Amino acid sequence: MTSTAEAVPRTRAHAEAVPAVEALGLGRRYGTVWALEDASFRLERGQFLTVLGPSGSGKSTLLKLVAGFERPDRGHVRLFGAEVDTVPPHRRPIGMVFQRLALFPHMTAAGNIAFPLEMRRFDPREIPARVERFLELVRLRGLGHRRPHELSGGQQQRVAIARALVFEPGLLLLDEPLASLDVRLKEEMQLEFRRIQRELGVTTINVTHDQREALVLSDRVIVMQGGRILQEGEPETVWRDPAHPFVARFLGVGTMLRGLAEAGPAIRIGDRRLPGRAPNPATAPRPGRPAVAALRAERVRIFAASGSPAPGTGFACRVTDTVFEGDRVLYELIVPELGEVRLRAVDLDPGGHARYRPGTQVTVAWSPDDLLLFDASLEPGSDP
Ligand SMILES: Nc1ncnc2c1ncn2[C@@H]1O[C@H](COP(=O)(O)OP(=O)(O)O)[C@@H](O)[C@H]1O
Numbered sequence: 001m002t003s004t005a006e007a008v009p010r011t012r013a014h015a016e017a018v019p020a021v022e023a024l025g026l027g028r029r030y031g032t033v034w035a036l037e038d039a040s041f042r043l044e045r046g047q048f049l050t051v052l053g054p055s056g057s058g059k060s061t062l063l064k065l066v067a068g069f070e071r072p073d074r075g076h077v078r079l080f081g082a083e084v085d086t087v088p089p090h091r092r093p094i095g096m097v098f099q100r101l102a103l104f105p106h107m108t109a110a111g112n113i114a115f116p117l118e119m120r121r122f123d124p125r126e127i128p129a130r131v132e133r134f135l136e137l138v139r140l141r142g143l144g145h146r147r148p149h150e151l152s153g154g155q156q157q158r159v160a161i162a163r164a165l166v167f168e169p170g171l172l173l174l175d176e177p178l179a180s181l182d183v184r185l186k187e188e189m190q191l192e193f194r195r196i197q198r199e200l201g202v203t204t205i206n207v208t209h210d211q212r213e214a215l216v217l218s219d220r221v222i223v224m225q226g227g228r229i230l231q232e233g234e235p236e237t238v239w240r241d242p243a244h245p246f247v248a249r250f251l252g253v254g255t256m257l258r259g260l261a262e263a264g265p266a267i268r269i270g271d272r273r274l275p276g277r278a279p280n281p282a283t284a285p286r287p288g289r290p291a292v293a294a295l296r297a298e299r300v301r302i303f304a305a306s307g308s309p310a311p312g313t314g315f316a317c318r319v320t321d322t323v324f325e326g327d328r329v330l331y332e333l334i335v336p337e338l339g340e341v342r343l344r345a346v347d348l349d350p351g352g353h354a355r356y357r358p359g360t361q362v363t364v365a366w367s368p369d370d371l372l373l374f375d376a377s378l379e380p381g382s383d384p
């Protein structure tokens with residue numbers, strides 16, 4: 001059989017240039033609702049991608065289409081250069097870990113890890129050594145004889161990871177496997193996922209609603225809302241230059257100010273013109289139209305009322321509440337000059353206590369670079 005594709009000599013360099021995953025205009029509809037709309041991205045080999053979004057944003061649907069548990073109503077998936085639209089999940093090069101680990105309770109850890117090898121008809125003589133190797137990889141050496149109920153939550157997680165990876169799939173898919181863990185165990189397992197992923201170099205797609213996890217773990221981040229990809233990029237970029245007000249909000253921006261866009265760019269609120277920065281041309285506000293400005297609490301500096309910054313740059317405001325968090329103090333402020341708008345500020349060097357009590361007059365200031373401007377019509381529920 002000959003085809004154009006096969007006629008092209010496939011060098012090693014060529015194979016390495018082919019991305020691990022390509023999603024091309026993927027869509028999936030349930031009834032009349034699109035759970036996923038027009039999702040396109042590519043993921044290079046060896047990279048760790050996190051799909052970040054709130055519940056119901058379409059993350060699992062996207063992962064199911066990559067895995068083959070669901071068929072797309074539109075678009076295509078390519079894995080390692082091959083179109084897989086008609087390939088069932090068990091014939092795709094993927095290992096998966098879900099929130100429900102679904103370990104077999106009657107089998108030992110080693111038995112659970114061996115299971116995918118038996119299903120794939122690995123040489124039985126090769127299986128024990130391979131199981132040992134993966135027990136070691138997930139730091140469970142010597143515990144292979146235990147059943148799941150004889151293991152801690154974290155150890156069960158490790159069995160599930162080993163089981164997903166033992167047959168050395170090209171792609172690891174994680175659907176919120178850490179969502180039900182307590183914070184400490186979750187942070188430990190996040191670092192373990194990263195270590196194992198780096199050790200094996202396995203391309204990974206991780207789904208989560210936890211923004212911190214996305215930033216800590218990933219080479220690339222996709223932010224989703226309402227079945228759509230709002231932004232795709234490196235963690236630093238998504239953090240520093242959110243392309244959409246929702247992305248800013250989801251990545252922890254505490255203050256959204258509303259006003260009218262002016263050239264510059266700037267936002268006008270009452271009598272004050274606040275210069276800012278539009279992180280993305282596609283979502284930049286147009287002069288004369290409603291705008292929203294996103295401002296991170298930790299970018300707002302707070303001064304005693306008498307110790308104001310350069311004239312014309314600060315705002316007088318009143319402390320309404322303080323939250324002492326040990327290494328930082330969060331302030332809730334009211335800014336009369338901006339129409340009694342509420343603002344959040346963080347003091348990152350509180351010296352062990354909140355310096356300003358509720359009721360105190362203070363001054364706040366920020367750099368125009370930190371005031372992120374967007375077209376207000378992108379925000380649901382925005383004032384017309
Ligand atoms: N099998 C299904 N039948 C009907 N609606 C579904 C089904 N699966 C998902 N949905 C809907 O699709 C949307 C996206 O779901 P999902 O991909 O599970 O989101 P996430 O994983 O981000 O929470 C939701 O509104 C959800 O209710």
Ligand SMILES: [Mg+2]
Pocket residue numbers: 059060061
């Ligand atoms: Mg989900």
